[in-house]
Each structure stands twice: as structure tokens, then as C-alpha cells.
Amino acid sequence: MKSNTTASLDAGSGMPTQTAGNFESRTYAKVARRLIPFLMLCYLGAYLDRVNVGFAKLQMLNDLKWSDTIYGLGAGVFFLGYFLFEVPSNLILHKYGARRWLARIMLTWAVISACFAFVSTPTMFYVMRFLLGAAEAGFAPGVILYITYWFPSKRRAKMLSVFFMAIPLANIVGGPLSGWILQTFADYQGLRGWQWLFMLEAIPSLVLGVAILFYLDDSIAAAKWLTPEEKKLLQDNIAEDNTEKDSHPSIGAFLRDRRVWLLSAIYFCVVMGQYGITFWLPTIVKNAGVSSVVMVGLLSAIPYICSLVALPFIGMSSDRTKARRLHCAAPMVVAATSLFLLPATSGVGIALGLLSCAAIGSIASSSQFWALPTAFLGGMAAAAGIAAINCIANLAGFVSPSVVGWLNDFTGNQNAGLMFTSSALLVGAALVLLLPAKTVNR
Template identity: 70%
Template sequence: MKSHTVISPAGAAGIPSAAQDLESRAYGKVVRRLVPFLMLCYLGAYLDRVNVGFAKLQMLSDLGWSDTVYGLGAGVFFLGYFLFEVPSNMILHRFGARRWLARIMITWAIISASFSIVETPTTFYILRFLLGVAEAGFAPGVILYITYWFPSARRAKVMAIFFMAIPLASIVGAPLSGWIMESFAGLRGLTGWQWLFTLEALPSLLLGIAILFYLDDSIDDAKWLTPEEKALLKRNIAAEEGEKVAHHSVGAFFSDRRLWLLTGVYFCIVMGQYGITFWLPAIVRNAGVTGVGMVGLLAAIPYTVALLCLPFVGRSSDRTLARRLHCGVPMLVAAAALFALPFTDGVTSALVLLSAAAAGAICGTAQFWALPTAFLSGMSAAAGIATINCIANLAGFFSPSMVGWLNDFTGKQGAGLWLTAGALAVGACMLAFVPGKMVDR
């Protein structure tokens, strides 16, 4: 891998050169300015996904729905996501991230709050589909946006910080959701789950408005950087872009086997991730926990473990550049934990295995995105990231739907968990066929 840092003789002797100081200062500014804010926005997005898992604890009995209805509704979100994600990312790349990401967040906040008026399965399905349409492009859009600022050698750690939003959403959202559902139940004639959807949509609405005033579309637009810092950042990105793939036709893009192999890997990751996200509260309750509030508190534990693991895995990946290893090993850990979960008896053992599963699946998700962004550039990166994400996120439809159906059909929770465990194991094995020289850099 080519280094983008200019090393002077002084720097080589152990004394930081002026160029190294400039580079450290510039990237430090970018990280502090962009990454925490983007992570906060993704936390808002994920909060709107976590809450449907908690709403299930009251919603199904209040409305007389089955696990199959819930699983199908949870999954329909990803059909809308699939249809609109690639166009969304192309629009972002062409017209800029600031306005488009703001549009995404404001729209999904309004739709998420609308779940408080759901009464029939049909309405639930329609709103879930529209929520997927509204949110389409946010995660791949941010991933693409990160490539505008950071070269691949710095990207794994940044991705790990960004994807901390997933466990943080559950650490914050799990106890918050339980508290809202218990404390607000009956207020002004609304149930706890209705208040849940209404109140947890507010952060996304406010953050969407904030994006318009806070984000910059490009390095050139960043008034908080000096001219020297802008020049250095642009030079590093330009040097790397020359080594990447830019497809010159639609046919060349869709015939790239590497793209489809990575799509298959990420499909398996998403199967495992959403198998955990949508069903974790129910697993904790079925382990013997009573009370929605206590379920919320205990459900935060696995995501706390994941949060602690993410930065260590990201730093190790950037240090060794062994991208496939840092993606595959966490996936295998998650697969083993999910496979063993049905054989456990008791809350403590269930939480230990759920912690391993959550940490493995989320670390695998974060590290995966260092793979395609290592070799795609320009419009190919915009389309490639969105294509991988939108097709793989169809697993978000299949995972909750199939887990719900298998739980109802077999009367056992283990069938659905073994399905998600198998998907993670298959995905980890597929990584062995990804060319190392292409991504391990």
C-alpha cells in the first residue's frame, strides 16, 4: 500500500516532521467535526429500528397480531429500502450529502411517528415499506461521504466509530423504550407503544434539521479547515483514487464478480445482525425476565459489550490491514453464540451468548465496509456501496420474516436462531474467496 504521508529525514529519525504534524492535525479536525455527528445521526436511525422490537412486547397482544405478522412487517421495511437505495446514493453523489441526508432523516422521522396510529396489519406493512423508502440511502450515503474525506488506510477505525451507533442505539434505546412504555402507558388515552413511536421519532427530526446547518458537502466547502489542510486531504484522496476501480459502463459494473461476492457476504452479515436486533428483547423475556423495564435494561448489556469491542477491532484492522480476518472472525464468534443460545437455561447464560453474538455481528458489519471502499471509486463507489447494501439488506426482510415463521411453525425459538447462525458462518467462509490483494490494504 502506498503511504500518503510525506516523511522527512527528521520524521524518519523519530522526530515528527511538519508534514506529519499537518496531517495529524487535519485528520484530527475531520474526525472531531464529522464522525461523532454522523454517528449521532445513525443512532437516530437505529433508534427507529430498535423501538419496533420493544413495541412488539405490547403491540401484538393489544392488536391481536401473531409473530408472523410482526416478522413480515419488520421485514417489509427492507423492500422499500432495496428499491430506492441505489438511486438515493447516486443523487447524493451528484448533488451533495448535506441536503440529501437531511431530507432522508426528516422524512423517516415523520413516518416513524405515524406508527402510533397503526391499527391493522395492512397499515403496519404500508408504513414499514414507506419507512424503508424514506431511509434508503442513509447508511451507504454516509459510508460514501466518509470516502470523500478519509483514505482507505484510515477508514476502518472511522467506520468502527460510526457503527458504534448500532450498539449505542440499543444501550440508550433499550432502557429508554422500556421506560417510555411503562411510564407513559395510558397517558392521554395512548398506549405505551404509541408513545414510544411518537417520542423516539423526535431525535431524528431534530438531527435532520441540524444537518442542513452543520455538514459540508466536500473538503473545499469546509471553512473550519485551513487551505494547507484542505490541500493535503485532497492530495491524499486523489493519490488513492488513481489505484481504484471506476467502471465505465453499466454492464462492466454489474458483471464485476467481486461486487456480487461481497454482496453475498454482507447479505449473511445482515441476516445475523437483524436476527439479533429484532428478536433480542423477546429472547431476554423468554429467558425468564418479567417487566418491560427490566427487559430494556438487560437488553442493553449485549450492545454495551459490542460498543467496547468495536474500537479495538477497528484499530487492529488499520494496524495490520488484515481486513478479511477482522470481518470473518467476529462473524464466526456470533454464529457460534447464536447456535448455542437455544441450549442455554437462565438469564445469565443467555446474556453472555447474546453479548458474543451482538459484538460479533456488529464488528463484522463495521469491518465489512473497509472491503468494497478499498477498491471502488467515484460513481462506481456510489453505486457499488448502495448496490451491496440494498441487495444485502433484503436479508432484513428475510431474517425477521423467516425467524417469525419458523418460531410459529416449530413452536421453538431455536429454529430461527440456527438459521441466522448458519448465515453468518456461510458469510465468513465466503470471505476466503475475496482476493486479499484487493482489500487487505
């Protein structure tokens, strides 16, 4: 007896709908396995070279007789170079391809990072931090843009969450590694531990910079590891996704778009929180009563281990519910509350618990933020928009350590800096609610 039921067919592929859905899921899983772990490794190297100055500070300031103000200003100058070269870098990447440009970025920043071993004056420190920022400009927004070439909006939050797991991974690896290098290589071959720290931690970026040239593909069409059917599926989904986005605005229209400036302000607050934690966490742990630099490194990894566990769940929740605003704002409130409570606590255990909540909130809000602009920007607008938002907001990387360093010196403790960072996160969370839900909740 023949059944009268017929399987529905997917209009695009001609396959039964269920089979087409399975094929699509397998294809995106294949792309994710190929690209995301490698991009995470590259960002891990970038982040390690960017923030290892926080561990170098534990010895560097005493050796060179510098104050927190000098350190904070130098840590922040990085972002001035970043600001100036971010948009041009992303436009070059979009026009000429990610493979060679990302490799160029990684190789130049690795060399400059290693040269920090020979810094001896505040002026040298400021110049080198500026050059490091200029060299790295375009990497993070370039990778975010690159992810938009492969994954449509509905799949992007999870991929961004997984990619941003490189931040806690860098700190999980970097904390214990940096503490070990500082202690083990102290005065080896006539160099201090912090000098070896800069040189040794530049090696991964050098290796990965070369690897990019052989591993990444500039586009879906160039990917030899995909079948023709897989390429067509990916290209059709990206094309459909981009039909609903602003792709080729004029410069004037782009600058007049209030959404871009609002997003820049939101991400400015996110970055304030992120670097308020990153640059000062080793010092906070040390001030909580930990004297050994190795133990400071090990304990500093705990907040980032917690972040590593939480990030993929937050990303999956965002993709499932499409509540993009909530998944960006709520973690900022958690981070702000944790930092606000930190000065009233005593003991390493409670401090680490609050720092863990702060780290989860700040990193989660950073990863979830990028689901907002990529929901309505595509093509050249995405290249310019992501870079513009990132470079404007990353000026917070200059403001945060500079202001916090000055507040620490002025007040004689770290409490004022924590209050400042907490307030910035709360302002950012409030600004998220000004974004139209129908624009970003996709």
C-alpha cells in the same frame, strides 16, 4: 560544530517528514472530531426509528392480536422499500451533495416513524414499514460514501468502526428508554405505551434532520473550518487513494463485476445475523425469565455496551494489520457460535453473555465489511457499488425476521430461528475467504 545530518523533507509539503506526519495526524483527528460524532448521532436516530418496533412488539402484538408471523413480515417489509430506492438515493447524494439529501432522508423517516402510533391493521403495518424503508433508503450507504470523501483507505476501518458504534449506542439508549416509555406512558392520554414509543422516539431524528443543513459540508473544499493547508493535504490524499480504484465503470462492467456480487452475498449474511439479533433480542431476554418491560430494556442494553467497548479496538487492529478479511470473517464466526450455543443454556446471565458475544460479532463484522469494497471502489463506482451492495444485502432484513418469525410460530420456540441465523453467519464467513487478499487488504 555543525552536524552533517539533515532532516528529510516530505515531498508534498516541503516540511520535515516527522513534522509533516504530525500535521497529517492532527488534521485527520480534527476532521474525525468534527464529523464522526455528529454522523454517529444521526445514525443512532436512524437505527432507533428502524428497530424500536422490536420493543413495541412487547405490547403491540397483544393489543392488536397479531402473531409473530405478522410482526416478522412487517419488520422485514421495511427492507423492500429500502431495496428499491437505495441506489438512486446514493447516486443523487453523490451528484448533488450530502448535506441536503441526508437532511431530506432524516426528516421524512422521522415523520413516517411517528405515524406508526396510529397503525391498527396488518396491512397498515406493512405499508408503513415499506414507506419507512423507502424514506430511509440511502442514509447508511450515503454516510459510508461521505466518509470516503474525507478519509483514504488506510484510515477508513477505524472511522467506520467508530461510526458503527452508533448501532450499539442506539440499543444502549433505546433499550432502557423504550422500556421506560412503554411502562410510564401506558394509557396516558388514551394512548398505549407502544404508541407513545413511536411518537417520542421520532423527535431526535426531526431535530438532527434540521441540524444537518447547518452542520455538514458537501466537500473538503466547502469546509470553512479547515485551513488551506489542511484542505490540500486531505484532497491530495483522497486523489492519490482514488488513482488505484475503479471510479467510472460502465453499467455493464459494474454488473459483470463478480466482486460486487460476492460482496453482496457476504453482506447479506452479515445483515441476516445483525437483524436476527436486533429484532428478537428483547423477546429472547423476556423468554429467559424477565417479566418487567423496564428490566427487559435495561438487560437488552448489556450486549450493546460490550459491543461499544470492542468496536474501536477491532477497527484499530484492522488498520494496523491490514488483515481486512480476517477482521470481517472472525467476528461472524464468534456470533454464529454464540447463537448456536444459546438454546442449550439456561439462566439470564449465561444468555446475556452469549448474546453479548453475538452482538459484538455481528456489529463488528458489519463495520469491518465496509473496509472491503471501499478498498477498490472510488468516485461514482463507490456511490453505486456501496448502495447496490447495501440494498441487495439488506433484503436479508426482509428474509431474516420473516423466516425467523415463521420458524418461531411453526416450531413453537425460538431455537430454530437461532440455528437459521447462526448458519447464515457461518456461510458469510466462508464467502469472505473467496475475496482476493491483495484486492481488499489495503
